[in-house]
Amino acid sequence: MNQDTLLSVEDKVISNALKIRFYPISVASAFGTRLMDAAGVSYLDLSAGWAVAGIGYGNPRIAHQLKQQYESLSFTSQLTIPEKNMVGLAQKLIEIMPGSFEKKVWFGHSGSDANDCVFKLLPLARNRSRMVSFMGSYHGQTMGSLSLSGHPAQAKFIGSGNVLKVPYPNPYRPPFGETTALTSQVIQYIENEVFRTVCPPEDTAGLIVEGIQSDGGLVVPPDDFLPELQKLCQRYQISLIFDEVKVGMGRTGKWFSFDHFDLTPDAVVLGKSLGAGLPISAVVARKELLDTGSGVHMFTASGNPICSMAAWENIAILEEERLIENAAENGAYFLQMLGELQQKYEWIGDVRGRGLAIGVELVENRSTKAPAAEKTAAVCYRCFELGLIVFYVGIHSNVIEITPPLTISKQEIDLAVSILDQAFKDLESNSIDMEKVKQYAGW
Numbered sequence: 001m002n003q004d005t006l007l008s009v010e011d012k013v014i015s016n017a018l019k020i021r022f023y024p025i026s027v028a029s030a031f032g033t034r035l036m037d038a039a040g041v042s043y044l045d046l047s048a049g050w051a052v053a054g055i056g057y058g059n060p061r062i063a064h065q066l067k068q069q070y071e072s073l074s075f076t077s078q079l080t081i082p083e084k085n086m087v088g089l090a091q092k093l094i095e096i097m098p099g100s101f102e103k104k105v106w107f108g109h110s111g112s113d114a115n116d117c118v119f120k121l122l123p124l125a126r127n128r129s130r131m132v133s134f135m136g137s138y139h140g141q142t143m144g145s146l147s148l149s150g151h152p153a154q155a156k157f158i159g160s161g162n163v164l165k166v167p168y169p170n171p172y173r174p175p176f177g178e179t180t181a182l183t184s185q186v187i188q189y190i191e192n193e194v195f196r197t198v199c200p201p202e203d204t205a206g207l208i209v210e211g212i213q214s215d216g217g218l219v220v221p222p223d224d225f226l227p228e229l230q231k232l233c234q235r236y237q238i239s240l241i242f243d244e245v246k247v248g249m250g251r252t253g254k255w256f257s258f259d260h261f262d263l264t265p266d267a268v269v270l271g272k273s274l275g276a277g278l279p280i281s282a283v284v285a286r287k288e289l290l291d292t293g294s295g296v297h298m299f300t301a302s303g304n305p306i307c308s309m310a311a312w313e314n315i316a317i318l319e320e321e322r323l324i325e326n327a328a329e330n331g332a333y334f335l336q337m338l339g340e341l342q343q344k345y346e347w348i349g350d351v352r353g354r355g356l357a358i359g360v361e362l363v364e365n366r367s368t369k370a371p372a373a374e375k376t377a378a379v380c381y382r383c384f385e386l387g388l389i390v391f392y393v394g395i396h397s398n399v400i401e402i403t404p405p406l407t408i409s410k411q412e413i414d415l416a417v418s419i420l421d422q423a424f425k426d427l428e429s430n431s432i433d434m435e436k437v438k439q440y441a442g443w
């Protein structure tokens with residue numbers, strides 16, 4: 001099937017509920033940091049499949065282990081007959097997560113079912129019915145995880161009523177107006193307004209947060225925010241949960257985004273890149289939060305030996321090939337290069353990130369900060385035409401998200417920045433075909 005045929009058949013047979021599209025592409029193969037389409041055109045991938053291909057595509061070590069695993073034990077339902085890969089993986093995750101308290105692990109298939117786990121089990125474990133989450137957050141699309149989410153992608157659904165959503169401290173667009181005290185404004189709002197009115201802290205089981213809000217627009221909160229949030233939770237014995245599905249597993253230059261601060265969450269949610277492309281998610285948490293009853297959040301193929309093997313080998317690769325260090329070093333280089341690009345184009349309002357979780361926010365004008373959604377879509381589209389895969393995120397659809405495989409090299413970063421530069425030049429000279437761009441709604 002050639003690409004045009006594939007895309008038109010796909011259009012007919014695949015549910016729109018499963019789509020966000022930015023341009024007409026399909027993929028035939030992928031290796032390392034590159035995708036290849038059916039016509040043999042190669043693209044440098046700055047998305048890593050929405051941050052799933054953390055160690056890149058087609059890693060031969062994983063391929064080898066998977067083949068052997070499938071031949072020796074293709075499946076067991078770990079709910080009833082466990083085996084060593086899942087158990088070993090759980091031990092490893094417990095070791096990586098900070099905190100000297102007793103921990104346990106729950107396994108699922110997606111970030112969504114893992115956040116569902118938190119949403120179901122925490123209120124039960126704590127005997128407190130409410131949860132707090134943040135506006136702009138993306139925790140998934142099952143009914144439980146969408147209830148926790150504060151992103152427009154889930155806004156068509158009401159979700160469960162026991163979640164109170166509070167503003168996230170976005171330094172570029174401060175929720176309460178320009179201030180030099182963003183952290184204390186948000187913390188005081190939660191403590192003095194929310195807790196005193198609609199969400200009594202003694203009835204609040206947990207607060208879930210992304211250390212960097214990714215689908216919300218790659219928003220990096222002020223450095224004092226997460227530590228102050230932990231103190232707030234401790235004052236009221238509210239469990240603190242970090243959703244590390246997108247920015248965890250080394251992407252920010254440390255295992256987890258909260259590791260940049262002296263923090264010990266009560267639960268950590270993992271997914272996406274955990275399985276190196278295979279579907280596996282996990283919640284690593286205080287033992288008592290996950291031991292709320294037998295068989296209350298089970299999926300038949302949870303922690304299956306194939307996906308567990310992939311995750312185990314993935315962690316070994318991250319450690320042995322020093323990919324987390326690479327994310328820190330090359331992420332800093334990427335940010336520096338994008339900072340230079342920002343000097344050239346007024347539309348680049350903000351460049352921010354940590355490690356290889358980077359956002360480039362486009363505005364119509366730097367003083368009004370009016371979001372430039374159409375221009376963002378056009379730049380992404382033009383990058384695709386020039387051989388670079390980038391998507392946009394954000395509650396205003398105006399942030400180019402850069403989450404490449406952690407294996408990306410400085411040469412590849414130079415190439416990516418030169419393509420972005422060209423795309424901005426083409427935008428400036430009105431040479432991007434906006435009719436083509438408009439056919440793709442993105443989100």
Ligand SMILES: Cc1ncc(COP(=O)(O)O)c(C=O)c1O
Pocket residue numbers: 050109110111112113115138139140141210214215243244245246247271272
């Ligand atoms: C932070 C975060 N949590 C959870 C999810 C949901 O993960 P999944 O799509 O695997 O269900 C996502 C997906 O983008 C995410 O970014």
